[in-house]
Amino acid sequence: MAGDNDNTNTAVEAVGGGDGKKVSRRAFVVGSGAALAGGALATTAHAAAQTTEAPKIQKAVYPRSTKYLVYDSMHCAGCLGCMLACSLVHEGVTSLSLSRIQVHRSVLSKYPLDMQQNVCRQCPDPLCVDNCPTGAAHVSAENGNIRMIDEAKCIGCQTCIKSCPQLPHRTIWNPAKKKSTKCDLCVNTPFYNKKGGPGGAQACVEACPRNALKVVDEMPDQADHRGVAQNDTAGYDRNLQPPAPKMPFGFGPGAKPKGKTGAKPGAKPDAKPDGAPDAKPAPEGKPAASAAPAN
Template sequence: MTVANRFLSIDLEKCQGCLSCMMACSLAHEGESNLSRSRIQVFQNPFGRVPDDLKIHYCMQCEEPACMEACPAGVIYADTEKGNVKRIHTEECIGCMACITACPYSAMIWDLENQHPLKCDLCADTPYWNQDRPACVEICPMKAIEVRSEE
């Protein structure tokens, strides 16, 4: 049986750069709205125009993840029970940051407080995990974010 790969898809034409997704993400995972600890990162050029001024970094849930290959401790894995979401055993992370450097999408961030990487896990193990609607999808006022599945 093949497990479908689940991943976020963001429509930049709809996104207004309001940062609601970032606040919801950090709240779901960390219990506080802290933009620096959000697993989705929205960057906006203050002199540009929406949507051309937006850059959004988030995990693409790659089929062959460079982050997973680069990790010397082998702590990044595909959680087949949760739609092949790539996850991190953070308590076993050695802090080398190889995964962050390896990601071609700049989708992983370093958690300064806990000294390990963070990445989108589609809200696995949060109160928002319900197969279809991670916190960012639920909160987006423009409906710019959705979860897709691919066999």
């Protein structure tokens, strides 16, 4: 799957989904089930829902997103500026809970496990879309096949949230509106003076002071080191930094403050600018934690 980036449409034609959505059998069944209350199809749908593998077994094939938000966990400063910018342009407020990108810090843990960044992966097999009973979660053909949620169609069932295979889930619940939402790469941003979306700007990327966020065209490697696509240790987390210049004072990279010899800030042994296909090294290969003295 990695590196296979064609957007060939192999799904069946949409049935009332619109906007490029390729409706799965299950979605069709669930949708029909509402109309055929008590009927045999509804019973079948119910039985399918009881099996944990039902969504995956019956998933359709969706056109791939043309854009992906990737990040640099090793150089993120944890300022949460991306989160505040996200909620600002989407909701007109700043909020940590409503942000569609989530960064959380564990400041007493060792680098690089002291921070975690969670972005919507724009999954090639978007279970949020696949399982949405109303078509609110959809693949938007007019927006580069981004996986989006149409707030008007969302009934607040949270199926998309329960379906998200990532931990923690990347679909966001807005308790005030009682609607689900998710990263749309800034397509629907009523509080943003710029055109967002796949051909436009992203507030989180703009807000990042560390160049630790970027939107890329190529679908990142979907597998992580454990072969389970639950943590973004695969293609989404990558070195986005240009080479560091030497700084003049006794602070910053390249400078050695008096009495210091062991600081290796940001040292990533195989650090390469974005574009290199390598993923974030596995935890056992993480460089800086071992540079710190034992507690």
